[in-house]
Amino acid sequence: MEVEHEIGMMADPHFWVNVGGLIFLAFAGPKIWKALVQMLDQRAIKIKADLDEAQKLKDEAQALLGEYQRKQKDALREAAEIIETAKAVAKRQAQDAATNLEAALARREKLALEKITQAEAAAIAEVRREAVDVATAAARRLIVGSLNDARAAALVDAAIKEVDTRLH
Numbered sequence: 001m002e003v004e005h006e007i008g009m010m011a012d013p014h015f016w017v018n019v020g021g022l023i024f025l026a027f028a029g030p031k032i033w034k035a036l037v038q039m040l041d042q043r044a045i046k047i048k049a050d051l052d053e054a055q056k057l058k059d060e061a062q063a064l065l066g067e068y069q070r071k072q073k074d075a076l077r078e079a080a081e082i083i084e085t086a087k088a089v090a091k092r093q094a095q096d097a098a099t100n101l102e103a104a105l106a107r108r109e110k111l112a113l114e115k116i117t118q119a120e121a122a123a124i125a126e127v128r129r130e131a132v133d134v135a136t137a138a139a140r141r142l143i144v145g146s147l148n149d150a151r152a153a154a155l156v157d158a159a160i161k162e163v164d165t166r167l168h
Contacts, residue, residue, distance in 0.1 A: 009015050147155070
C-alpha cells in the first residue's frame with residue numbers, strides 16, 4: 001500500500017506543481033530575494049533622501065521664520081520710535097503754536113491799547129477844540145454885547161500899538 005501511495009503521489013499533479021515551485025524557488029529565489037532587497041534598499045534610500053530634504057526645508061523655514069520675526073520686532077520698534085518722535089514733534093509744535101498765539105495776542109492787545117490811547121487823545125483834542133470854539137463864541141457874544149463903538153475903537157488902537165511893539 002505504501003508503494004501505491006508513493007505511486008499515487010507521483011501521479012498527483014499537485015505534487016508535481018509543488019515540486020516545480022520548490023525547484024523554481026531554489027533557483028530563482030535568491031535572485032528574486034536580491035531584487036526585492038535592492039528595491040527595498042532603493043526605497044529606503046529615497047525615503048532617507050526625502051527625509052533629509054524635508055529636514056533641510058524645515059531648517060530653512062525655521063531660519064526664515066526667525067529672520068521674519070526679527071524683522072517684525074525691528075519694524076515694531078521702529079514704528080514705536082516713529083510714534084514717539086511724532087508725539088514729541090506734535091507736543092513741540094503745540095507749545096510753539098501756544099507761544100506764537102500768546103505773542104500774537106500780546107501784539108494785538110498792544111495795538112488795541114495804542115489805538116485806544118490815540119482815540120482818547122483825539123477825543124480830548126476834539127473836546128478841547130470844541131471848548132475853545134464854544135469859549136471863543138461865548139467871548140465874542142459877551143464882547144459884542146458889552147462893547148460900544150468908542151470902547152471898540154480904543155481896544156483896536158491898543159491892539160495895534162501892542163502889535164507894533166511886539167513886532168519891533
